[in-house]
Amino acid sequence: MTVKPIILWLRQDLRLTDNRALEAAAASGGPVLPVYVLDDAVAGEWGMGGASRWWLDKSLADLSEQIAARGGKLVLRRGDTRATLLQLAAETGAGAVYATRAYEPWARRLEDGVHAALMDAGVAFRRFGGALLREPEELRTKAGEPFKVYTPMWRALVALGEPRRPSPVPVDIAFVKKAPKSDRLADWSLHPQKPDWSKGFSAAWRPGEAGAVERLDTFLDTALDEYAADRNRPDIVGTSRLSPHLHFGEISPALCWHRARAAAAGRPHAEKGLETFLKELVWREFSYHLLFHWPDLPSAPFRPEFKHFAWGEDASALRAWQRGLTGYPIVDAGMRELWTTGWMHNRVRMITASFLIKDLMIHWHEGERWFWDTLVDADLASNAASWQWVAGSGADAAPYFRIFNPITQGIKFDPDGAYVRRWVPELASLPAPLIHEPWTTPALLLRETGIELGRTYPMPIVDHAAARERALAAFAALKTVKIA
DNA sequence: TTTTGAGTTGTTCGA
């Protein structure tokens, strides 16, 4: 008897290790046909941004090589996902489609649609977890409700015990011998052209599973012990920088969890860093949990009283923020790091987001959208939850009076000014802490360094102290709003 | 049902 092929529909699980869908497909005995479908329409307004497409390009190239090295072929198709999968199933006589679950609202609708269509065609569809440590359905309060506060969710997750151990790459995967026709990756034009603004990306990242594991190991070797404190320092490599790898599923959170534990075993100094790192992994889970249960999180304020908040409209201020020309060095450094590398340090994300929302009073949607287009780790759940957190409109959000001071934050977390110096080179000759408030520089020093505020570097586009007062008043007024 | 303790990430001010 011949066994029907199984289509492995790859999505945000671009890895071979600890991939349950692959594992099940390989174990089933049928030949495996790995497929990636580029569907430009299915995600609607949350289709991949430019930086994400760059990453996808490199990650698919890597995965394709890994599969080829094992005697298989990754089939690339572009078009409507449901139709494409049906077509491929018909072409190959596949008996089943296996996939890893995704949690974006559009992705869940797509899964349901694919499921129904395949059933009609007599093709089985199986979904597997693994993108999260725990499936959203596994985590509930004692009253059976989804969590709205991080800490109780963390405790509940810990109470469930250790997450599943990661599984190795299946040995000797039987791939489909004669794979159907595939698009050429280069023809998808995912890599930006004319102009190619991604040069800084290549220097900063190694997309793909091997790059992800390398990144994790480097982090565990060099930064885990001091992670609790150093993760706040944009001037040093104190964070894991795993976010894009996790987003594309090049590495599973369970693997990160267990490998971090193993690395910390017998290293008493690593205990604090380990716990902080595990908690960060669970922050990612918390965002997914929120998006899963409140699917309009990317568009609607979690706290409804924010619906009628009087956000300002200021196109030129928004543009200054996007380009890193606000006149606040730590803000500008962050926005330029983002533009150049497709990534921004977490501490600086908070500072820049607080600046947009509180100092400029611009709607968090604008920041969310900009980050979506420019981040290589753009992730619907994390992005939406985090912007709402800063705005104060989210679940478990920052209190309204928490307004970051871009000067003191700079002095505190970039004490030598090295981060600003790297990304705002026109200020490089200023000493710290002056570099964080260049407008206070004595005229003599300005002359010596050739810095002309307003010409070589902008004057602050708002006065922070005044902006803070304005924001405090506006956000405080929300308290008195009664929901009609 | 009611009560209780707690809740990522900050800043400023005054003692």
Next chain:
DNA sequence: GTCGAACAACTCAAA
């Protein structure tokens, strides 16, 4: 320079 309080009340989650 350092430290604690105020900033705000509300809701969540569990006992």
